Amino acid sequence: MSNSISVTENSTSTQSFQRLIYLLARYWIILFTVIMGTYVGLPFLAPIFMHWGWLDAGKTIYFIYSFLCHQLPERSFFLFGPKTMYPLSKIQAVWQNTLNPIVLRQFIGNAQMGWKVAWSDRMVSTYLSTLFFGLLWYPLRRRIKALPWWGLLLFLLPMALDGGTHLLSDLAGIGQGFRYTNTWLAALTNNSLPLYFYVGDALGSFNSWMRLLTGVLFGIGVVWFGFRYIDDVFAEQAHTLLARIQQANNPDS
Numbered sequence: 431m432s433n434s435i436s437v438t439e440n441s442t443s444t445q446s447f448q449r450l451i452y453l454l455a456r457y458w459i460i461l462f463t464v465i466m467g468t469y470v471g472l473p474f475l476a477p478i479f480m481h482w483g484w485l486d487a488g489k490t491i492y493f494i495y496s497f498l499c500h501q502l503p504e505r506s507f508f509l510f511g512p513k514t515m516y517p518l519s520k521i522q523a524v525w526q527n528t529l530n531p532i533v534l535r536q537f538i539g540n541a542q543m544g545w546k547v548a549w550s551d552r553m554v555s556t557y558l559s560t561l562f563f564g565l566l567w568y569p570l571r572r573r574i575k576a577l578p579w580w581g582l583l584l585f586l587l588p589m590a591l592d593g594g595t596h597l598l599s600d601l602a603g604i605g606q607g608f609r610y611t612n613t614w615l616a617a618l619t620n621n622s623l624p625l626y627f628y629v630g631d632a633l634g635s636f637n638s639w640m641r642l643l644t645g646v647l648f649g650i651g652v653v654w655f656g657f658r659y660i661d662d663v664f665a666e667q668a669h670t671l672l673a674r675i676q677q678a679n680n681p682d683s
Contacts (some may be wrong), residue, residue, distance in 0.1 A: 431432070432458065435581050442649070448671055448674060451667075451671055452668055452671040452672055455664045455665075455667040455671060456664070456668040458660070458661070458664040459564070459568045459609075462564060463561070463564075463565065465519045466557070466560065466561045466564070467512070467561060469557065470554075470557045470558055470561055471681070472491055472494075472495070472548070473491065473495055473548035473549045473553075473554070474509070474547055474548075475487075475488075475491060476488045476489075476491035476492050476538075476546075476547065476548040477508070477509040477510060477539065477544065477545030477546060477547055477548075478496070478509070478534075478545075478675050479491070480538065480539065480545040481509070481510045481544075481545055488538075488545070489538075490539055491534075491548050492546075492548050494548075495548040495549050495673070496535070497554075498549065499548075499549035499553050500531065500535055500550060501535045501546070501548065501549060501550065502534055502550060502604070503521045503525075503534060503535070503537045503538075503539070503546050504516065504517060504518040504521050504534070504537050504605075504630070504631045504632070505537050505550045505551055505552070505631045505637075505638075505641070506546045506547055506549070506550050506551060507546070507547045507551055507554065507633075508539055508543060508544040508545060508546055508547070509544050509545055509547065509590035510544040510545055511539070511542070511544020511545070512541075512544070513543075513544075514630065514633050515551070515633040515638070516543065516633045517630050517631070517632050518604065518605045518630060518631070520543075521534065521537055524537075524540070524543065525537040529603050529605060529606065530604075531600070531604050534604065534622050549623060550641070551633075551638060551641050551645075552589075552593075552641040552642070552643060552644070552645050553644045554648050555641065555643075555644075555645030555649075556589075556645035556646075556648050556649055557649070558649070559645060559646040559648070559649025560648075560649040560652055560653060561649075562649070563650050563653040563654075563659060564653050567653050567654065567657055568657075571657070571658065571661060574581065574654070576655075576658055577651070577654040577655040579655070581651070581654070581655065582651050582652075582654075582655040582656075584651075584654075585647050585648065585650055585651025585652075585654070586647075586648060586651055587649045588640075588643070588644040588648075589644035589645065589647065592640045592641065593644070594643045595608075595609055596637075597611050605630075609637060610615075610629065610630065610631075610637075610644045611629055612628045612629065612630065612636055612637070613628075615628055615636060616628045
């Protein structure tokens with residue numbers, strides 16, 4: 431009798447587990463939203479926690495995300511301050527007069543300037559756009575034509591060029607390279623735009639626009655190309671699990 435009860439309980443547990451996995455496979459976009467939303471949201475919680483005085487919680491997030499991003503303050507958004515971004519000169523004035531990126535990245539803000547988001551503006555645009563376009567793509571996935579591999583490369587190329595030239599520029603020192611002053615762009619446009627557009631990384635500058643736009647293009651490309659494969663895999667798993675569940679519920683059919 432006890433063996434029969436044990437077998438029945440095991441069978442019920444197995445069916446419940448299969449139903450749970452089926453639901454996750456069937457509605458995987460919900461799991462993606464929770465995971466990506468948490469990953470994207472935590473860097474914004476860091477300045478919120480600092481603003482609330484929860485210093486240990488905020489600094490913990492800064493520490494964790496320091497392994498995922500350079501966190502340079504002149505390329506990061508600030509919350510709860512008078513400005514959304516600050517130029518390198520301002521950071522140096524209130525922190526340390528240094529060009530050492532290891533020292534600069536340690537500045538997380540203060541009560542007067544606000545608190546830094548725990549990753550850079552490029553990371554914000556890249557991952558927020560992936561989350562946003564993923565949610566936009568899912569209900570329209572049957573109507574959207576698949577993106578070929580060369581299309582993905584076209585979406586990724588702008589970030590590769592922008593990030594690559596930033597990296598080369600930074601080899602001359604933070605604030606010293608050709609991407610900081612962008613004299614080449616000023617010459618191409620005959621200095622027709624305001625100085626703040628050419629120089630530095632603050633919001634509204636050429637560098638800021640490029641990091642934001644290339645991040646968005648990266649997110650669109652990844653979602654458009656890769657999510658159909660993810661959806662196909664989960665759809666196949668859901669179909670297999672549904673067949674097993676139906677067979678378990680109707681063993682004689």
